Amino acid sequence: MTTPHIRRRVLLGVAAGGLTALLAACGGGGNGSSSNDDSTSDGTGTGTGTQVTAELSDFRIKLSTEKFQPGEYTFTAKNTGSHDHALEIEGPGGENRSKTLEPGRSTTLTVTLKSGSYEVYCPVDGHKDLGMKTDITVGGAPAPSDNNDTSPGNGY
Numbered sequence: 001m002t003t004p005h006i007r008r009r010v011l012l013g014v015a016a017g018g019l020t021a022l023l024a025a026c027g028g029g030g031n032g033s034s035s036n037d038d039s040t041s042d043g044t045g046t047g048t049g050t051q052v053t054a055e056l057s058d059f060r061i062k063l064s065t066e067k068f069q070p071g072e073y074t075f076t077a078k079n080t081g082s083h084d085h086a087l088e089i090e091g092p093g094g095e096n097r098s099k100t101l102e103p104g105r106s107t108t109l110t111v112t113l114k115s116g117s118y119e120v121y122c123p124v125d126g127h128k129d130l131g132m133k134t135d136i137t138v139g140g141a142p143a144p145s146d147n148n149d150t151s152p153g154n155g156y
């Protein structure tokens with residue numbers, strides 16, 4: 001192996017380790033138990049692909065990324081609000097919905113995104129109409145947003 005190949009492998013290893021540490025820091029309930037983290041899949045995928053966190057609060061959705069390219073994604077939906085919430089992704093790749101989550105719970109939703117525009121929203125009890133929605137663009141320029149908080153919240 002040449003020095004550039006070794007250097008590239010070391011950098012990839014460091015990047016992978018950093019990503020692993022970041023993902024580990026985002027999970028869990030903070031009290032050493034996993035009772036607040038319901039990581040069971042809803043049957044839509046295997047948990048592979050690009051990882052995206054979707055924070056569901058009252059009443060907005062905050063995604064951990066704005067840039068999407070066609071491919072498989074695993075969305076970790078985390079209900080940080082005080083009401084039940086779910087995550088639905090609708091667009092050219094189809095319509096995919098997570099299970100409904102009680103406050104403090106999370107789940108994963110694995111979807112294959114194709115090029116085009118998608119609507120990401122909470123399908124529970126009119127929450128979408130309360131501002132719990134955002135649009136993403138796959139394969140093109142990201143949907144405009146300010147500070148990655150992708151829905152207005154309507155004062156909540």
